[in-house]
Amino acid sequence: MSDMGEFRAAATAWAAGGPDGPARELAERLRVRTVVLLEGPSDVAAVEALAARRGRDLAAEGTCVLSMGGAMNVGRFAALLGPSGLGLRLTGLCDERERPYYARGFARAGAAADGFFVCAADLEDELIRALGVARVADLVRAEGDERALETFLNQPAQRDRGAEQLMRRFLGTKKGRKIRYGHVLVEALDQDRVPAPLESLLAGL
Numbered sequence: 001m002s003d004m005g006e007f008r009a010a011a012t013a014w015a016a017g018g019p020d021g022p023a024r025e026l027a028e029r030l031r032v033r034t035v036v037l038l039e040g041p042s043d044v045a046a047v048e049a050l051a052a053r054r055g056r057d058l059a060a061e062g063t064c065v066l067s068m069g070g071a072m073n074v075g076r077f078a079a080l081l082g083p084s085g086l087g088l089r090l091t092g093l094c095d096e097r098e099r100p101y102y103a104r105g106f107a108r109a110g111a112a113a114d115g116f117f118v119c120a121a122d123l124e125d126e127l128i129r130a131l132g133v134a135r136v137a138d139l140v141r142a143e144g145d146e147r148a149l150e151t152f153l154n155q156p157a158q159r160d161r162g163a164e165q166l167m168r169r170f171l172g173t174k175k176g177r178k179i180r181y182g183h184v185l186v187e188a189l190d191q192d193r194v195p196a197p198l199e200s201l202l203a204g205l
Contacts, residue, residue, distance in 0.1 A: 003030055004059035008066050011035075015068075015076050027086050033062040034205060035081045037092035037102075037116070039071045043123050045182030047093070050194065050202055053187065063205050071098035075105035082109035092116040093123065093201050117197040124168050124178065126195035127185040133163045139184055140170075148174070 007030055010022035026032070036058075038044055044067045051058050058065060068077050071094055082090045090111040094102045099118055107113040119126045128136050140149050152158060152170050161169065171178050186198075 002059065004032075004064055007032060007064055011064070011066060011077070011081060012069075014080055015073065020080070023080075024086065027088065030059075031062050032064050032086075032088060034064070034089040034091065035077075036063060036065045036201070036205070037074055037077055037081075037090060038065065038067055039094065039098065040069065040178075041067045042178035042182040043067065043093060045179045046123055046127070046186045046198065047201065049183045049186035050198060051205075054202065056202075056205075058205065061205070071095070071101050074098075074101050075108060078105040078109035078111060082106070082111045084108075084110045090115060091201065091204060093119065093197055095119050095122045117201045119195070119197050121168070123195070123198065124171050124181075124185075125164065126197060127189070128164050128167050130189060130193045130195050131185060133167055135188065136167050136185065139181075139188055143180070143184060145177075 003026070007023065007026040010026055014020050014023045036047060038047065044065050047065050048058070066077070068074060074092070074094075078090055079085055081088050090106060090109065092102060092115075094116060096118055102116050103113050106115055131139075137149070140146060149170055152173060153166060158166055158169070171181050186194075
């Protein structure tokens with residue numbers, strides 16, 4: 001586990017009710033200055049993939065990209081890690097429906113209530129719209145998931161959904177698939193087609 005990975009693990013354990021000492025010690029030793037609060041690991045994969053494409057080492061810059069295991073945990077993480085806790089700068093990325101959780105959590109922690117960026121539905125939706133359904137389908141085939149996609153599309157329950165919604169739901173049908181495609185979709189983007197919330201997040205770090 002990398003040093004920043006140790007900090008992520010220590011911060012997550014602290015948020016779950018564990019001791020604060022390890023997270024405090026690692027934050028100081030690693031000179032962590034910013035924490036990016038994200039709902040899940042697929043969001044982490046996308047942010048880290050874009051940073052790598054731009055030649056940035058976020059950990060070396062003192063930025064921790066952290067999956068909270070659900071947007072409703074943002075208040076707890078913000079309180080522990082933000083200005084009212086470890087004193088770190090907070091930012092993040094969330095879905096439109098999660099905006100109130102982030103706004104309240106950031107405000108209560110003494111962070112800027114608008115210091116995060118919002119996706120219309122979720123980050124997968126933003127990436128699919130940026131690439132186009134046909135391009136995403138090509139990537140799915142290239143990744144060896146063509147049969148799984150065809151099986152999914154032939155299910156009666158999926159027939160009334162739009163193409164973008166179908167692709168978004170497909171990415172969430174198997175454990176680990178959203179994480180893998182978080183990398184794949186970002187790596188396939190043209191530089192001028194990066195979704196605005198993701199672009200703005202990275203530009204602000």
